[in-house]
Amino acid sequence: MIGDNVYYLALSWAAVRAGSPAQAGLVMTVSAVPRALLMLGGGVIADRFGPRRVVIGSDAVRCAAVLTMAVLFFSTDPGLWPLAALAVAFGTVDAMFLPAVGALPARVTARGQLARVQGMRGLGARLASVVGGPVGGLAVALGGAATAFGLAALLIAVSIPLLVSVRIRELPTDDDRTGAVGTGLLGTGERPGVDAVDAVGPSEPAVGDAAGARGSAEEQSGAVGPREPSGEPAAARGGTAWRDLVGGLRYVRGHRVLAPLMLVIALGDLGFVGPLNVGLALLADERGWGAAGMGWTLAGFGAGAGAASLLLAVRGRVPHAGQVAAHAILAGSVAIGALAFAPGVFAAVGTAVLVGLLAGLSGALCAALLQTQSDPAYLGRVTAVASLVSLGLAPLGMPLSAAAIGVWGTGPVFVVSAAVCGLGGVVILCFGHLRRAELPR
Structure with a gap:
């Protein structure tokens, strides 16, 4: 993640130096196109070939691409086109990397630890x-x-041997057959993972029905990981990528927790990203807070979000996760609306801390529910759908927020954005299976 941050800073700096501001902006945005177009395919690849090898391979490609650009800059002035090509390559690899990273936690730890992993990742x-x-x-x-x-x-290179050293657990045979290969079971109305998730308590494994019924006490307690006798990758046992993709989308659509959860994620990103990016800059300029005031407000948000991640990392399990997420979203949406009416910088910073704490808590809980409620064999595709929803709607919110603020001002736009976020909490409360969802013990 640190390497990614350094890369994006280097790319933006080099693009600004090599062309006009408009050209630099284009270079910074072209990576979003392949990432959005290929994200669902990346989820299929992660589930078919295993998240570990996809993460390692994509990380190695990212390292080679960035190193090539470094060599070019040491030897010559490459101009804009190589930078654009690097951005496209990085976006393409990200489409493989992000779903695989999302599918990896379920393969390296017990289900009861997945919420803590999300907090540590935050x-x-x-x-x-x-x-x-x-x-x-x-x-x-x-x-x-x-x-x-x-x-x-x-x-990025340092992360590769660390990833190689990570040991993963194979999926049970039934998970691999129903999830990663795409045998068409979903087309008959069967939804592996749905009935098991909804019918059993939080200590039961959220895997396919057959695997859940078969699961040993050792696997449920996390003493040993799920085992696959064959050890073969999913791609080696048949099935087409297209059937895997369609099966994954049907799985999400038919799941009584994941389907509404995707809507919650979409509403949160659409209502949250605009105000906290473009909107906050325009608000600081309108109120005369300056760049320093905006920086302190963003720092307050980061501190609150970090505190929420720390809480989940230390505690591991929050009881009544669905209900807590709903109420955190509703309270956080009120704080987002109140941010536009803060009388000064100190009040804005305090409000931003509250926004970060509540939004961070609800976001971490939603991510943890996505991890724990998904059949592990589908996690790459489930993560791909969630990432596509976020990456597709988040950029849309920024220009819409900027245009709306130009017409109606910051106050009304922040209130409307807060209402959009709040709808996510309403969705959770309206869907009983999501409202009653629990994190495993």
């Missing part, structure tokens, strides 16, 4: 955002874009 992201920017800026100051790209490649 802490890692906060640390990377705090450290990555200054480290990348220092690299640019000392040696320009070439040094920054070289440092990003080095940081």
Whole structure:
């Protein structure tokens, strides 16, 4: 994550130096196109070939691409086209990397620890955002874009042997057959993982019906991981990628927890990203807080979100996770609306801490529910759908928020955005299976 932050800083700096602001903006956004177009396919690849090998392979490709750019900058001035090509390559690899990373936690730890893993991952992201920017800026100051790209490649390279050292557990045979190969069971109305999730308590495994009924006490307690006797990758046992993709989408659509959860994620990103990015900058300018005031407000949000991640990392399990997420979303939406009416910088910072705490808690709980309620054989595709929803709607919210603020001002737009976020909490309360969802013990 730190390497990614340094890479994006180096890319933006090099693009600004090589072209006009409009051209630099285009370079920074072209990576979103392949990432959005290929994300669902990346989920299929993660489930078919296993998340570990996909993560390692995509990380190695990212390292090689960034290192190549560093060599180009050390030897010549490459201009905009190589930067655009790097951005496209990075976005393409991200489409494989993100679903695989989302599917990996269920293969390295017991279900009862997945919520804690999400909290630890949130802490890692906060640390990377705090450290990555200054480290990348220092690299640019000392040696320009070439040094920054070289440092990003080095940081990504360090992660590869760490990933290689990670040991994973194979899926049970039934999970592999119904989930990763796509035998068409979903087309008959059977939904592996749905009945097991809804009918059993939080200590039961959220895997396919047959696997859940067969699961041993050792597997349920996390003493040993699920085992697959054959050890073969899913792709080696037949089935087409298209059937896997369709099966994954049907699985999400038919799941009584995951389907409404995707809607919650979409509403949260659509209503949250705009105000906390474009909207906050315009609000700070309108109120005369300046860049420093905006920076402190963003720091307050980051501190609150980090505290929420720390809570989940330490506690591991929050009782009544569905209900807690709903109420956190509703309370957080009120705080988002109140941010536009803060009388000064100190009040804005305090409100931002509250927004970060509530939004961070609800976001971490939604991510943990997505992990624990999904059949492990589908996690790559489930993560791909969730990532596509976020990556597709989040950029849409920023220009809409900016245009709306230009017409109606910051107050009304923040209130409407808060209402959109709040609808996510309403969705949870309206769907009983999601409202009653629990994290495993």
